[in-house]
Amino acid sequence: MSTVFILADFVNGQASKTTTELATAAARIGEVTAVILAPVGQGATLAATLTSGPISSIIVVENADFQSHGVSASADAVSQLIAQKSPTALLVASHAFGKELAGYVAVKTDSGIITDAVDVGSDATATQVIFGGSTTVHSKVSNGTIIITVRPNCITADTSAHAASVESISLTISDSAKKATVSSSQPPLQGGRPELTEANIVVSGGRGTNGDFAAVEAFADSLGAAVGASRAATDAGWYPHSHQVGQTGKTVSPQLYVACGISGAIQHRAGMQTSKAIVVINKDPEAPIFELADFGVIGDLFAVLPVATEGVNARKS
Amino acid sequence: MKIAVCIKQVPDSWAEKKMVNGALDRENVDAVLNDLDEYAVEEALRIVEAHGGNEDGAAHSVTVISMGPARATDAVRKALSMGANGAILITDPALASADALLTSKVLAQVINSEGFDLVICGTESTDARMSVVPAMIAARLGWAQLTFAGSVDVEPAQSKVSITRVSEAGVDSMSANFPAVISVIEKINEPRYPSFKGIMAAKKKSIESRDLAAIGISAQSAWSQVIDSQLRPPRAAGVKVSDDGSGGEKLVNFLVERKLI
Numbered sequence: 001m002s003t004v005f006i007l008a009d010f011v012n013g014q015a016s017k018t019t020t021e022l023a024t025a026a027a028r029i030g031e032v033t034a035v036i037l038a039p040v041g042q043g044a045t046l047a048a049t050l051t052s053g054p055i056s057s058i059i060v061v062e063n064a065d066f067q068s069h070g071v072s073a074s075a076d077a078v079s080q081l082i083a084q085k086s087p088t089a090l091l092v093a094s095h096a097f098g099k100e101l102a103g104y105v106a107v108k109t110d111s112g113i114i115t116d117a118v119d120v121g122s123d124a125t126a127t128q129v130i131f132g133g134s135t136t137v138h139s140k141v142s143n144g145t146i147i148i149t150v151r152p153n154c155i156t157a158d159t160s161a162h163a164a165s166v167e168s169i170s171l172t173i174s175d176s177a178k179k180a181t182v183s184s185s186q187p188p189l190q191g192g193r194p195e196l197t198e199a200n201i202v203v204s205g206g207r208g209t210n211g212d213f214a215a216v217e218a219f220a221d222s223l224g225a226a227v228g229a230s231r232a233a234t235d236a237g238w239y240p241h242s243h244q245v246g247q248t249g250k251t252v253s254p255q256l257y258v259a260c261g262i263s264g265a266i267q268h269r270a271g272m273q274t275s276k277a278i279v280v281i282n283k284d285p286e287a288p289i290f291e292l293a294d295f296g297v298i299g300d301l302f303a304v305l306p307v308a309t310e311g312v313n314a315r316k317s
Numbered sequence: 318m319k320i321a322v323c324i325k326q327v328p329d330s331w332a333e334k335k336m337v338n339g340a341l342d343r344e345n346v347d348a349v350l351n352d353l354d355e356y357a358v359e360e361a362l363r364i365v366e367a368h369g370g371n372e373d374g375a376a377h378s379v380t381v382i383s384m385g386p387a388r389a390t391d392a393v394r395k396a397l398s399m400g401a402n403g404a405i406l407i408t409d410p411a412l413a414s415a416d417a418l419l420t421s422k423v424l425a426q427v428i429n430s431e432g433f434d435l436v437i438c439g440t441e442s443t444d445a446r447m448s449v450v451p452a453m454i455a456a457r458l459g460w461a462q463l464t465f466a467g468s469v470d471v472e473p474a475q476s477k478v479s480i481t482r483v484s485e486a487g488v489d490s491m492s493a494n495f496p497a498v499i500s501v502i503e504k505i506n507e508p509r510y511p512s513f514k515g516i517m518a519a520k521k522k523s524i525e526s527r528d529l530a531a532i533g534i535s536a537q538s539a540w541s542q543v544i545d546s547q548l549r550p551p552r553a554a555g556v557k558v559s560d561d562g563s564g565g566e567k568l569v570n571f572l573v574e575r576k577l578i
Contacts, residue, residue, distance in 0.1 A: 070462060070482070070489070070491060071452065071462060071464065072452075072455060072456070072462045075452070075456070095484075095485050096440075096448065096464075096465055096484040096485055096486075097484060097485070097486055099447065099448045099449055099452075100448065100449065100451075100452040100462075100464060101452070102449065103417065103421075103447070103448075103449025103450070103452040103453045103456070104452045104453065104455070104456040104462075106417075106418060106449070106453065107418065107421065107453045107456035107457055108456055111540070112416070112418070112539075112540030112541040113417065113418070113447075113449065113540075113541065114541050115446075115447045115448070115449065116446065116447075125544060129549065130446075131334040133549065134333075134334075134548060134549060135334075135335075135336060135546055135547065135548055135549060136546065136547050136548075136549050137336070137543055137545070137546040138543070138544040138545050138546070139541050139542060139543050139544060140541060140542055140544055141540060141541045142540055142541060142542055143540035143541075144540065176459035179459070179460060179461035179462070179493050179494070179497070180461040180462055180463055180491050180492070180493040180497070181491065181492055181493065182489050182490065182491050183490045183491070183492060184489070184490045185486075185487060185488070185489045185490075186487045186488045186489075187486070187487040188485065188486070188487045188488075195485075196485075197485070201577070223578065234504075241467075241483065241502070241504050242483070242485065247330070247443060247446070248353065248440070248441075248502070248503050250485070255577060256572070256577045266330060267330065277575055277577060278552075278555075279568060279571065279572075281564075281568075285557075285559075290557060291551075291552070292552055293555045293557065294552075294555040294556070294571075294575075295555050295556050295557075295558075295567075295568065295571040296555060296556070296557040296558070297557075297558055297559075297560050297564040297565075297567070297568055298557065298558070298559045298560060298564075299559065299560025299564045300560065303560060303562075303564070303565070304560050304564045304565045304568065305565065306565070307562075307564070307565025307566060308565035308566075308568045308569050309565075310565075311565060311566055311568075311569035312569055312572070312578055315569070315573070315578060
């Protein structure tokens with residue numbers, strides 16, 4: 001049986017849900033080897049958090065260069081592992097780091113690449129949803145290692161436990177992949193809420209918040225949701241750029257997406273249209289976002305959200 | 318300091334896009350300069366302006382590089398009207414269905430032959446949205462990769478460039494010696510509108526057209542193929558209520574009905 005690599009993804013030192021989703025997709029194609037790129041001395045700790053998903057083996061590479069030289073150093077390591085082990089495919093999480101790494105590896109290993117897959121078949125056919133959610137495309141890589149980046153939250157994870165063997169491999173990172181140097185790193189501020197792309201529920205605010213996200217955050221917290229924002233809101237400086245949902249921000253596919261005071265420009269829709277259920281609160285009955293709504297409330301978010309927050313909290317107690 | 322800016326002409330993001338024979342139909346939609354590339358052009362201009370400018374005879378220059386059909390000249394011209402010095406447009410019928418791998422190969426080859434200090438790109442094109450070409454160019458050239466920059470600082474005398482990388486992983490301070498490949502996020506600056514003077518000047522600037530033979534590489538077919546594409550069914554119309562004070566409660570009832578809470 002062929003081997004499929006996944007690049008294990010970690011959030012706050014824990015294997016992310018996305019890692020299990022990658023393993024689930026990869027297991028349809030072949031036997032899954034999870035690759036962990038770790039700072040020196042942390043490989044075993046990270047590997048210990050990788051407990052679920054259909055994973056047959058784990059490769060741990062510890063190297064200080066991953067932290068000090070950015071994406072290219074990690075990509076160089078993955079390229080070297082592919083040259084050593086010749087996997088059929090490589091699946092990586094579709095975020096900025098994952099996509100850049102996949103692109104770099106595609107060049108280094110002479111391989112084709114498909115990004116932003118929402119599903120992967122047993123013959124490694126990738127499904128993508130494009131043009132702001134209007135079109136579904138099936139594609140296949142025809143050259144080299146099949147490299148696919150997979151969007152978080154799109155594949156139902158097989159969370160069964162595994163008994164994977166762990167192998168440590170040491171590598172020397174190529175000089176050409178160490179030309180950039182990282183002098184300091186600040187982790188993103190999570191504020192206790194789930195990571196945006198992994199969250200089951202996302203509550204987003206837009207222009208209609210007028211800069212006041214308190215009601216949006218309160219509703220998000222009642223649901224255990226992540227908070228998102230439209231480009232209008234992040235451009236105005238009302239919410240951090242790292243929370244922007246849409247074309248130039250993050251693409252999310254939660255079970256529930258709640259859009260508050262967001263008109264629904266194509267740039268925003270492109271980032272949330274594959275959400276399973278969509279709820280809209282907007283004062284303007286003509287707002288295009290209502291076209292996507294499974295449930296829409298025409299009203300002021302500052303009136304609707306506190307009532308809804310109270311309603312959700314009451315059901316929990 | 319020689320700076321290259323890679324730009325792409327893309328279908329207007331407001332236009333309705335369609336697939337024809339497994340590829341995006343580019344013929345029948347309005348085409349514009351990829352708006353994320355405008356930030357790259359702006360940043361290149363700000364860098365040279367902070368160090369003496371790019372007027373004729375100055376020590377610095379900004380060159381626009383693009384791959385696309387002849388009509389991509391319009392997008393190139395826009396970048397020139399913002400203030401870039403000149404442009405190279407790689408046009409060849411064999412590039413019509415180029416994937417990111419071939420695109421990066423072509424761009425890297427041209428960049429390499431011209432001896433630039435810095436290459437600046439947008440983070441992605443609004444049509445393909447792959448966000449891989451800057452990393453691919455860095456991989457092909459073996460240059461420093463300084464991507465997703467929210468700010469860029471250049472010290473030409475030291476041949477050194479520093480950025481802050483802004484991504485889901487947080488904020489990183491990174492630096493490298495020339496040459497380097499940079500991509501910039503759209504928070505980095507506010508791109509200028511071309512002035513009348515800039516538009517007039519751009520008409521006289523040279524756009525050098527090259528085909529594949531001129532840059533010395535042969536076309537390869539794409540390494541991934543579209544098997545099929547379908548329009549997705551529109552979402553079924555949902556329930557819409559007007560808030561008369563009970564909107565919040567109805568919303569919660571919907572969440573309960575759908576077992577979302």
